[in-house]
Amino acid sequence: MSAERLRVALLGAGRIGQEHAKTLLGLSQVSLDMVCDARLEAARQIAAKIPGAIATSKPEDVFAADEIDAIIICTSTDSHADLIEAGALTNKAIFCEKPVALDLERTKKALHVVDRAGVLFQIGFQRRFDSGYAEARRRIEHNLIGRIDQFRSVGRDPAPPSAEYLEKSGGLFLDQAIHEFDIARFFVGEVESVQAWGAARFSQDAGRLGDADTAITFLKFKNGALGVIENSRRAIYGYDIVTEVFGERGKLVVHAERKSPLRHYREGGSEEDHFYFFMDRFKDAFHAELESFFLCVEEDRPPSPGAADALEALRIGLAATRSFQEGRQVQLEEIR
Numbered sequence: 001m002s003a004e005r006l007r008v009a010l011l012g013a014g015r016i017g018q019e020h021a022k023t024l025l026g027l028s029q030v031s032l033d034m035v036c037d038a039r040l041e042a043a044r045q046i047a048a049k050i051p052g053a054i055a056t057s058k059p060e061d062v063f064a065a066d067e068i069d070a071i072i073i074c075t076s077t078d079s080h081a082d083l084i085e086a087g088a089l090t091n092k093a094i095f096c097e098k099p100v101a102l103d104l105e106r107t108k109k110a111l112h113v114v115d116r117a118g119v120l121f122q123i124g125f126q127r128r129f130d131s132g133y134a135e136a137r138r139r140i141e142h143n144l145i146g147r148i149d150q151f152r153s154v155g156r157d158p159a160p161p162s163a164e165y166l167e168k169s170g171g172l173f174l175d176q177a178i179h180e181f182d183i184a185r186f187f188v189g190e191v192e193s194v195q196a197w198g199a200a201r202f203s204q205d206a207g208r209l210g211d212a213d214t215a216i217t218f219l220k221f222k223n224g225a226l227g228v229i230e231n232s233r234r235a236i237y238g239y240d241i242v243t244e245v246f247g248e249r250g251k252l253v254v255h256a257e258r259k260s261p262l263r264h265y266r267e268g269g270s271e272e273d274h275f276y277f278f279m280d281r282f283k284d285a286f287h288a289e290l291e292s293f294f295l296c297v298e299e300d301r302p303p304s305p306g307a308a309d310a311l312e313a314l315r316i317g318l319a320a321t322r323s324f325q326e327g328r329q330v331q332l333e334e335i336r
Contacts, residue, residue, distance in 0.1 A: 005028075005029055005030060005031040006029055006030050006031065006069045006070055006294060006297060006298070007031050007033045007067050007068050007069045007070075008024060008030050008031065008032050008033065008034075008068065008069065008070050008071070008072060009032075009033065009034035009035070009036060009062040009065070009068045009070075009071045009072070009092075010024065010032060010034070010035045010036065010046070010071075010072045010074065011036045011037075011059060011062060011071055011072065011073050011074060011075050011083055012036075012037060012072075012073065012074030012075035012076075012097075013035055013036075013037035013039070013042035013043050013045070013046050013074075014037075014042070014074065014075075015279070016074045016097060016279075016286075017037070017046075017072075017074035017075075018046065019279060019283075019286055020072055020074055020286065020290060021035070021046045023286060023287045023290045023291075024072070024290065025049070025050065026287075027290070027291065027294060029294055029298065030294055032050055032053060033052070033053055033054065033065075033067070033068065034047075034053065034054045034055075034056065034061070034062055034065065034068060035047045035050075035053060035054070035055050035056075036055075036056050036057065036058070036059055036061065036062050037057065037075075038057055039057070040055065040056070040057040043055040043056060043057065059083060059086065060086075063086045063087065063089075063090045063092075064090075066090075068092055069092065069093060069297070070092055070093035070094070070095065070293075070294070070297055071083070071087045071092050071093070071094055071095070072095045072096075072290070073087075073094065073095065073096040073097060074097050076168065077099060077101070077102060077168065077169075077170070078101075078102075078168060080096055080097070080099070080100055080101060080110075081100055081101045081106050081107065081109070081110040082110075083096075084096055084100060084110045084111075084113070084114060084121070085109075085110050085113045085114075087119070088113045088114045088116075088117035088119045088121075089113065089117060091117065091119060092119065093119055093120040093121075093293075093297045094114065094119060094120070094121045094122070095121075095122045095124065095290065095293045095303075096121070096122070096123060096124060097123075097124040098123055098124050098125060098178060098179075098182075098310065098313070099123075099170070099174065099178065099310065099313070099314055099317075100123070100310050100311075100314070101314075102170035102174055103318075104311075104314065104315065104318060104335065104336070107310065107311060107314055108311070111307040111310065111311060114307060115307065120296060120297055120300075120302065120303055121303065121306055121307055122289070122292075122293045122296070122303035122304070122305065122306060123305050123306065123307070123309055123310035124289065125179065125182045125183075125186075125305045125309065125313070126282050126285040126286050126288075126289045127179055127182070127183055127282065127285060128182070128183070128186055128285075128289070128304075128305060129285040129286075129288035129289040129292060130254075130282055130284070130285040130288075131284065131285075132254040132255075133183065133186070133243070133254050133285075136187065136243075136245065136252045136254050137186060137187065139252060140187055140245065140252070144249070144250070145245065145246075145247030145248070145249050145250045145251060145252060146247045146248035146249035146250075147247055147248045148187070148188050148223075148225045148245055148246070148247045149225055149226070149246055149247060149248065150225065150226055150227065150244075150245075150246040151184055151187060151188050151219070151221075151225060151226070151227035151228075151243075151244070151245055151246070152227065152228050152229075152230075152242075152243070152244045152246075153180040153183060153184065153227075153228075153229045153230070153241075153242070153243040153244070154229075154230045154231075154240060154241060154242045154243075155176060155177065155179060155180050155229070155230070155231050155232075155240070155241050156230075156231065156232040156233075156234070156235035156239070156240035156241070157176065157232070157233050157234065157235065157239065157277075157278070158234070158235055158236070158237075158238050158239055158276055158277060159233070159234055160202070160203045160205070160206065160213055160233040160234055161233070162205075163205040163208075166203075166205050166206060166209055166211060167209065169211075170317075170321075171209075171211045171212070171321055172198065172206070172211055172212045172213065172215055172231060172233065173196065173198075173212075173215065173217070173317045173318075173320040173321045173324065174314070174317040174318070174321060176231055176233070177215065177217060177229060177231045177317065177320065178313050178314070178316075178317045180217075180229045180231065180243075181229070181313045181316040181317055181320070182305065182309060182313040183243060184219055184221075184227055184229070184316075185309070185312060185313065185316075186305075187243075187245050188221050188223070188225050188227065188245070189221050189222060189223050189225070190221065190222045190223075190312070190332075191219050191220070191221055191222070191312075191316050191319075191332055192220045192221060192222045192331065192332060193219075193220045193319075193329055193330065193331045193332060194217060194218070194219060194220075194316060194319040194320050194323050194329070194330050194332070195217070195218040195323050195328075195329045195330070196215060196216070196217040196218070196320040196321075196323040196324045197215065197216050197217075197324065198211075198212025198214065198215035198216075198324045199212055199213070199214050199215075200212055200213050200214075201213055201214045202214075202233075202234055203233060203234075206233070210325075212324060213232065213233040213234065214231070214232050214233070215229075215230075215231045215232075215320075215324070216228065216229070216230055216231075217229040217231075217320050217323075219316075237274055238274040238275060238276040238277070239256075239274075239275050239276055239277050239278055239280070239281050241255065241256065241278075241281065242254070242255040243255070256275050256281050258272040258273055258274060259273045259274060259275050259280070260272075260273050292304075315332055315335045316332065318335050319331075319332055319334070319335050322334070322335070
């Protein structure tokens with residue numbers, strides 16, 4: 001790697017790419033040297049804030065640049081695997097937003113290229129870096145609630161995405177619930193079987209695509225614990241996320257307190273504000289995950305969550321999708 005600051009290229013200048021760009025500009029050990037987006041003007045808007053940064057619409061420009069040490073992939077899901085492989089083959093450390101791909105074989109192929117090339121790889125499950133989730137994991141590791149018997153997680157977005165987004169998303173279980181599946185593994189362990197139910201309660205687009213906007217997934221873990229996950233594409237009051245881990249000596253609950261430390265009491269009741277979207281709720285976590293990634297690059301040690309985490313969360317998502325479609329319990333061993 002570079003002797004001084006790590007030289008980085010950002011691929012994707014959309015909503016999450018812009019958020020990551022802000023983080024990159026604030027990290028002293030990193031130099032954001034290239035920004036790539038199919039919409040050249042979007043890349044230029046970010047690059048214009050950085051003296052000497054190059055904007056391009058061609059990913060091949062990034063991979064031809066030997067001076068680039070690491071890439072941050074924030075493009076559309078259907079491009080992730082190709083970009084991961086190109087990054088690995090040009091010896092660049094890789095951070096990629098979830099998922100690697102929407103099918104198992106393509107995911108395995110891309111991660112095999114990463115493994116053979118020996119480059120560092122991190123998948124973007126940012127919740128692991130939220131202070132609440134990280135502290136809960138620490139307490140679980142220190143056995144402070146004993147044997148875990150039950151896991152529960154709720155994930156609800158404020159409004160359903162566009163039809164165009166849904167068509168490419170892979171469905172609720174691979175797009176939205178996959179974050180809950182990762183946290184389930186992070187807290188409890190490997191999953192043995194899945195039973196999922198879903199319905200299109202309000203989104204005509206989801207119904208037309210055979211997708212769900214509302215779902216419940218039951219998990220049976222290999223260690224005997226049981227879990228339930230609730231997802232919805234619509235919560236009119238804003239982003240709703242709560243995770244609970246129940247053990248023999250107590251429980252841990254992770255949820256967002258009100259956005260501002262203020263409750264307004266007035267005639268007729270009281271009011272408080274609320275996180276409206278995940279970008280708001282997990283702003284600090286997005287920053288922390290990139291800090292962790294670059295520390296691993298500097299120290300040449302495997303980042304976490306890594307390839308195995310990307311693969312296993314996808315397997316659970318595929319099992320849940322199959323369960324929803326076929327109306328039966330699905331063993332994880334079926335998803336190979």
